[in-house]
Amino acid sequence: MGTLKVQGLRKKYGKTTAVDGVDLAVENGEFFVVLGPSGAGKTTTLKCIAGLLEFDDGWIEIAGRNMSGVEPYHRNVAMAFESYALYPQKTVFENLASPLRSGRTGRYGAEERRRRIQTVTDTLGISHLWERFPRELSNGQRQRVALGRVLVRPADVYLLDEPLSHLDAKLRAAMRAELKQLGELADITTLYVTHDYQEALALGDRVAVLRDGRIVQVDTPEQVWHQPVDTFVARALGQPEMNLLDGRVDGGRIRVAGGTVSIPVPPALGVQQRQAVRVGLRPRDISTGADPGAEPPGRLRMRGTVRLAERLGRSVEMSVDVAGTPVIVVVSSDNARPEGDEVDLDIALEHVHVFAGGEPDVDTPRLGAAGIELGKQA
Numbered sequence: 001m002g003t004l005k006v007q008g009l010r011k012k013y014g015k016t017t018a019v020d021g022v023d024l025a026v027e028n029g030e031f032f033v034v035l036g037p038s039g040a041g042k043t044t045t046l047k048c049i050a051g052l053l054e055f056d057d058g059w060i061e062i063a064g065r066n067m068s069g070v071e072p073y074h075r076n077v078a079m080a081f082e083s084y085a086l087y088p089q090k091t092v093f094e095n096l097a098s099p100l101r102s103g104r105t106g107r108y109g110a111e112e113r114r115r116r117i118q119t120v121t122d123t124l125g126i127s128h129l130w131e132r133f134p135r136e137l138s139n140g141q142r143q144r145v146a147l148g149r150v151l152v153r154p155a156d157v158y159l160l161d162e163p164l165s166h167l168d169a170k171l172r173a174a175m176r177a178e179l180k181q182l183g184e185l186a187d188i189t190t191l192y193v194t195h196d197y198q199e200a201l202a203l204g205d206r207v208a209v210l211r212d213g214r215i216v217q218v219d220t221p222e223q224v225w226h227q228p229v230d231t232f233v234a235r236a237l238g239q240p241e242m243n244l245l246d247g248r249v250d251g252g253r254i255r256v257a258g259g260t261v262s263i264p265v266p267p268a269l270g271v272q273q274r275q276a277v278r279v280g281l282r283p284r285d286i287s288t289g290a291d292p293g294a295e296p297p298g299r300l301r302m303r304g305t306v307r308l309a310e311r312l313g314r315s316v317e318m319s320v321d322v323a324g325t326p327v328i329v330v331v332s333s334d335n336a337r338p339e340g341d342e343v344d345l346d347i348a349l350e351h352v353h354v355f356a357g358g359e360p361d362v363d364t365p366r367l368g369a370a371g372i373e374l375g376k377q378a
């Protein structure tokens, strides 16, 4: 167990800046997730912390100790990579026991080793595989054994690089729950990197969103979801992505979709007359099936035509044309409409995010919501 602090971390590979001034402060026992797209600098950050890569600037402190000049072996961190390496000639049990026999952790007797391996393999659902060899395992099982090798070892900080990436969706979901439980039970300090927003929201006590080597936001999962600092974070969370509709403030309302949709502006938003804004609507926050008619207080109604309807398991993704502006909506199959139908869309104003306006493809900061703000810290 231990804290982890990273300050001003910078790392270049030739001309490519991979990490561009990253600050992190992970509490003792915290499960901290770094979420970012491919190439954002996640693996590079972990390797610098583990001492596997030299960096250009910044400092790293683990369990209160500055890591400058400290060899990887002496940092007391355990790191799992996406690619897993196991000893082919050893059984699963022997693979898991070997980190507990190495010099630094050699204080474990046979009994204690067995107990640790049992706890970890129970959590990972691989206890029945103790006597198998790696060649006798599926890819997913191999990945769980590799993760087990990391978790059996006591360490101040666990660094996990997309450890669930080779598992199928069902197993991933089950493993997420198990990992979370393991973290809570053992009070383990974990830095977990992923490009999967669902994993980040499900696992993280806090989530840091990384973009181009910089951290854009650090918050609880609720806060990054309800109050993304900008359109980048908003789009990084949620599948399909949040709809972003360009609009303008006019007469105390935000007008989007060619002026056909008008949204009230709460004073706290602080926008000016004629100001360009972007309205963000998550596809799953929008419903169909509202009674046509007057807009009830606290809600926004939009009328449109279904252009495309595609089944996604039990839900349906529809592209609805609202006065020439496409709006993506995901609803349960009961509430779906066929292509060509007119449909009334309905969304609570507290789910209507308002961002500053800007050029296409340039991310802009969030100003607030059109209704009562959700997820505000007390």
Ligand SMILES: Nc1ncnc2c1ncn2[C@@H]1O[C@H](COP(=O)(O)OP(=O)(O)OP(=O)(O)O)[C@@H](O)[C@H]1O
Binding pocket: 013, 014, 016, 017, 018, 036, 037, 038, 039, 040, 041, 042, 043, 044, 045, 195
């Ligand atoms: N050894 C290397 N030499 C040169 N450039 C590198 C090297 N490793 C990484 N990079 C570059 O540094 C940037 C960050 O890479 P990094 O692997 O840290 O990203 P990541 O967020 O872990 O991505 P992914 O999710 O795809 O693994 C990328 O632009 C990548 O191309």
